[in-house]
Amino acid sequence: MAPLPRATSATERSSTARRRIQEYQVTERLIVIGGDAAGMSAASQARRLKGPDELEILAFERGRFTSYAACGIPYWIGGLIGERDELVARAPEVFREKQSIDVRTGHEVVGIDTGARTVTVRDLAAGEEAEHAYDQLLVATGATPLRPPVPGIDADGVFGVQTLEHGQKVLDALADRDPQRAVVIGAGYIGIEMAEAMLLRGLEVHVVEMADQPMSTLDPEMGDLVADAMRRMGMHLHLGVAVEGIATGEDEWIRGVVTADGTLEADIAVLGTGTRPFSDLAADAEIPIGPSRGIVTDRRQRTPVDGGWAAGDCAETFHRVSRSPVSIALGTIANKQGRIAGLNLGGSYSAFPGVLGTAVTKVCEMEIARTGLGETAAQAAGFEVVAETIKGTTRAHYYPDATPITIKTVAERGTGRLLGAQIVGREGAAKRIDVFATALWNEMTVDDLLNVDLSYAPPFSPVWDPILIAARKVDGAVRAAGL
Ligand SMILES: Cc1cc2nc3c(=O)[nH]c(=O)nc-3n(C[C@H](O)[C@H](O)[C@H](O)COP(=O)(O)OP(=O)(O)OC[C@H]3O[C@@H](n4cnc5c(N)ncnc54)[C@H](O)[C@@H]3O)c2cc1C
Known part of the structure; x- marks a missing residue:
């Protein structure tokens, strides 16, 4: 390489040096398969860390939409949400224009060659196929309904x-x-x-x-x-x-x-x-699939195949209580795993810490929530369990609209470690599961939980919140059961 010319000023020499660095910079190409929660979270996160001259990002989505909220579909069909577009968080053109992510909708990836590092992509409208080379590949193909x-x-x-x-x-x-x-x-x-x-x-x-x-x-x-x-x-x-x-x-x-x-x-x-991980494309390419039928990844979301990554519903993860491999199709998990894959693809370091299977839903006025293991699942995972159910109210019993709530809590016999909780009740019931999830995440005992300084005022809870009553009851049962 020719030496930098001597007779120029320091500013000129520095800008020439920068131009040369840019010329010699290696631009890697990331291909993302699947343009929803996991795929586009990863693409966006990677883009925040690496500009287009360092990382070219090409995302293929076989449908018409990107970053859409499948979770909102039942409420849209039920008439609670007016327009379909309200469920789209970011359209393909926004990714293209604002983030230099080349999103191609209506394009289905039909094959992966991990040796040659190429994918075969079918343009569904034109009916044509083309090969695209990648340096890194993120499989984010989601789940398929059973x-x-x-x-x-x-x-x-x-x-x-x-x-x-x-x-x-x-x-x-x-x-x-x-x-x-x-x-x-x-x-x-x-x-x-x-x-x-x-x-x-x-x-x-x-x-x-x-x-x-x-x-x-x-x-x-x-x-x-x-x-x-x-x-x-x-x-x-x-x-x-x-x-x-x-x-x-x-x-x-x-x-x-x-x-x-x-x-x-x-x-x-x-x-x-129900659904199962849509891992067929990866399986055909001999990317390892785990016992839950999800794509095997390490905690950084890397597959065992060089340059291969997977995130979201198509990937396997592990359950923090049972310590077993699981695939749980939830948007909460897909978004987090996508972000973590994106951080790693962008050159940073991040690890996914596993799941508890925390989920909430409702049917009309009835709210339902769960986290961790139920009694049956905990027994199947080899725990000796103590389980108790309580009935309470979401507000002080004398306050208007105090509604019933039932909580079942599962703890480990002997240690009193919290293993899981389930809630069924009316308005204000379900989101209480997040307190249990936080306690579970931190491997607290039910004795720890019952002393947590939760808030109280009559419009929000009784003085003993149903969570604390549930913990107190199962703590009593753990003590009675002994070691
Ligand atoms: C009706 C419904 C309600 C839900 N409610 C909730 C909820 O309340 N809370 C919650 O946490 N989760 C909920 N979920 C689950 C949540 O939507 C998913 O967990 C989340 O969307 C998974 O994100 P993902 O990116 O992994 O997969 P997906 O969202 O399934 O996206 C995968 C994308 O990949 C595309 N694709 C697949 N194969 C190819 C290919 N070969 N080439 C190109 N593109 C491909 C698909 O078209 C799809 O757009 C709900 C799901 C549904 C269906």
């Missing part, structure tokens, strides 16, 4: 609600066909949120669930409270009933959901049968 493998499940009028496109199809069907009866298949949280949406739209709602309770992530007696509430709201529950098929008319539109107990008439059906 479809019961029964005849007719792909019939017209049977809808998943995973993307905004799916949500739009449900709304179109409601507008065009004026359905009177909806069958929701599966009573996980998406199923019960969709049951509420259909009820709000004025349909007769039937919910078919293979388990004996809705919300099978709750212990049975807590699930029963949810079932009772749903029935009181006018929903028809068919619990312990498996779907065997979908009956259609000559136009191939759904007419009924066939179950072991007979056929339920249906003008529309919605799938709420």
